Amino acid sequence: MLDNSGYICTPDTMPCDGTSNTNPNYDSLNGIIIGGKNSPYGTAVSNQVNLGFAPRIGFAWDPMGQGKMSVRGGYGMFIESPGVGFVENSVFSNPPFDDL
Amino acid sequence: MDNPGSAHAAPNNTPLPLSATAPKFKQPYTQNWDLDIQKELPYNIIADLGYYGSKGTHLLAVADINQPVAGAYASYSGAANYPDVYTPGGINSGNENYANPLRPYIGYSGIDMYLPIFISNYNSLQASLQKRFTADSLLTINYTWSKNLSNVPCDPNYTVPQYTYDLKSEYSYARFDQRQVFNADFVYQLPFFKEQHGLAGPSAGRMAVFGDYCSELRALDGSVGVRWL
Numbered sequence: 001m002l003d004n005s006g007y008i009c010t011p012d013t014m015p016c017d018g019t020s021n022t023n024p025n026y027d028s029l030n031g032i033i034i035g036g037k038n039s040p041y042g043t044a045v046s047n048q049v050n051l052g053f054a055p056r057i058g059f060a061w062d063p064m065g066q067g068k069m070s071v072r073g074g075y076g077m078f079i080e081s082p083g084v085g086f087v088e089n090s091v092f093s094n095p096p097f098d099d100l
Numbered sequence: 101m102d103n104p105g106s107a108h109a110a111p112n113n114t115p116l117p118l119s120a121t122a123p124k125f126k127q128p129y130t131q132n133w134d135l136d137i138q139k140e141l142p143y144n145i146i147a148d149l150g151y152y153g154s155k156g157t158h159l160l161a162v163a164d165i166n167q168p169v170a171g172a173y174a175s176y177s178g179a180a181n182y183p184d185v186y187t188p189g190g191i192n193s194g195n196e197n198y199a200n201p202l203r204p205y206i207g208y209s210g211i212d213m214y215l216p217i218f219i220s221n222y223n224s225l226q227a228s229l230q231k232r233f234t235a236d237s238l239l240t241i242n243y244t245w246s247k248n249l250s251n252v253p254c255d256p257n258y259t260v261p262q263y264t265y266d267l268k269s270e271y272s273y274a275r276f277d278q279r280q281v282f283n284a285d286f287v288y289q290l291p292f293f294k295e296q297h298g299l300a301g302p303s304a305g306r307m308a309v310f311g312d313y314c315s316e317l318r319a320l321d322g323s324v325g326v327r328w329l
Contacts, residue, residue, distance in 0.1 A: 006197065007115075007197055008201050010181070010201070011206060013206045014115065014206065017113075028207075030205075040123060047125045052127070070138040071136070071137050072134075072150075073134060074133065074134050075132070075133045076132050076133075077130070080127070080159070082160050086162075086257045091119075094120075098116060
């Protein structure tokens with residue numbers, strides 16, 4: 001059913017109830033993982049990687065042996081530090097904090 | 101008060117948007133590799149030609165994991181209850197809320213999740229010539245021919261992929277893809293006070309004019325200045 005604001009209120013996990021009231025069965029935390037309660041990362045925003053494997057290897061070679069030419073090559077792995085501050089910015093628009 | 105509830109403002113029954121971090125988080129990383137040949141040529145010129153590549157894995161960006169799947173509107177079983185709403189012509193920006201019953205997680209609107217599932221790659225040919233003159237003067241020209249592909253959206257924090265369930269269709273030139281870059285720079289040591297005699301010598305004698313010029317696909321930039329060497 002449509003409520004007065006034009007929101008569709010079925011199924012009953014929707015926040016509206018078909019009138020202008022709030023659905024009493026609506027659970028704004030329906031299945032949401034909450035930091036510090038049931039998050040796999042505890043109170044942190046993401047997992048903490050304390051052991052980073054980032055090997056670097058390279059070579060330089062003088063094929064003529066005269067110091068006039070050099071062949072160089074390299075490989076490296078670089079770990080990115082995630083900018084999770086973006087997620088923290090949005091925390092207070094999520095339930096249960098959105099009503100505060 | 102007989103009826104305290106009556107004083108409340110009308111409840112906001114809009115399904116909530118959420119922002120979230122991926123429950124299965126992976127550390128993003130890049131791998132870089134290169135192979136480069138440098139050769140000394142006559143007239144104090146050094147030539148440099150190299151291949152440089154890189155690959156990004158588990159890159160982070162936001163995607164809406166609560167996007168209705170393609171076809172959800174056409175096959176919505178509840179549509180018959182809302183003949184005025186679910187009409188041919190479909191959902192537009194003015195009645196987006198009708199998409200809410202079609203979402204995977206019903207009761208919420210968009211769920212922007214920070215997901216470590218994006219990729220990138222970069223391949224380039226980089227060439228350079230450097231001519232060294234007597235004293236410390238030099239002239240360098242560089243050229244880069246490169247291609248940078250990725251499925252990370254334009255702004256990884258705020259623009260979501262057009263269709264979450266098909267990231268391959270998002271794979272294209274990265275925002276910072278630069279197909280060609282040409283740049284050049286020079287340093288010219290001024291000919292006076294070279295011997296560094298007298299009062300002004302020790303400082304002025306090491307003065308040089310330098311400059312650079314850079315051309316990217318869409319931008320031109322150049323500068324010239326004076327500095328102490």
